[in-house]
Amino acid sequence: MVRDRWVDEQWQWNWDRSMPEGGRTGQQFIDMQQALHQLELSDREDTWQCTLQHDGSFIVACIRKHIDEKTLHSRDTETRWNNLVPIKVNILVWRLRMDRLPTRENLMVRGIDVPSILCPSCRAAMEDTDHVFVKCDIAVQIWKRIFRWIDMDQPMFGVISDVFNWIDVVNVRQKARGVLDAIFISAMWVMWQYRNNVIFGAVTQPA
Ligand SMILES: [Zn+2]
Known part of the structure; x- marks a missing residue:
């Protein structure tokens, strides 16, 4: 739980496995620490926010657009389809x-x-x-x-x-x-x- 990691006003890590030096996981850990650095914890209830909208509201069309932008590459190759095979x-x-x-x-x-x-x-x-x-x-x-x-x-x-x-x-x-x-x-x-x-x-x- 997040609250178990927050001890005496600071983050305490207690991993089951050792954190690899460098590499992808190590970099993600550093990134996470930097992200957490700016975080202020409060006693308010947790809420969900969609960061794609300025006001934090969730709109399906917004997600659809976001996914399309990330995944739909316009390829110059045409799709082939052969009706003789499954x-x-x-x-x-x-x-x-x-x-x-x-x-x-x-x-x-x-x-x-x-x-x-x-x-x-x-x-x-x-x-x-x-x-x-x-x-x-x-x-x-x-x-x-x-x-x-x-x-x-x-x-x-x-x-x-x-x-x-x-x-x-x-x-x-x-x-x-x-x-x-x-x-x-x-x-x-x-x-x-x-x-x-x-x-x-x-x-x-x-x-
Ligand atoms: Zn081979």
């Missing part, structure tokens, strides 16, 4: 193209403690989106086999957007393009499932 596959691709999948790199960037930032499949490189779907050896092997199966020359895929760009410009009829797209994004779905299974234990890695 919605969940389309949603995965939508997140993937915004780089919003919880790869270890993305988790780390967002300040979440991860046991390792290495790719769980090959452990040879940092796990970012391009690595999972294009660069990792298992992805390379999958793309190779897919191109052998569809009997087309395989282009160089360096980053994930190369895959989508290729689908967009490859010289095939519109219907075939939709099928190719379905094959490719289904492969991405499988790669992501495999990756999750490696992390969460459903697949044992060959030694």
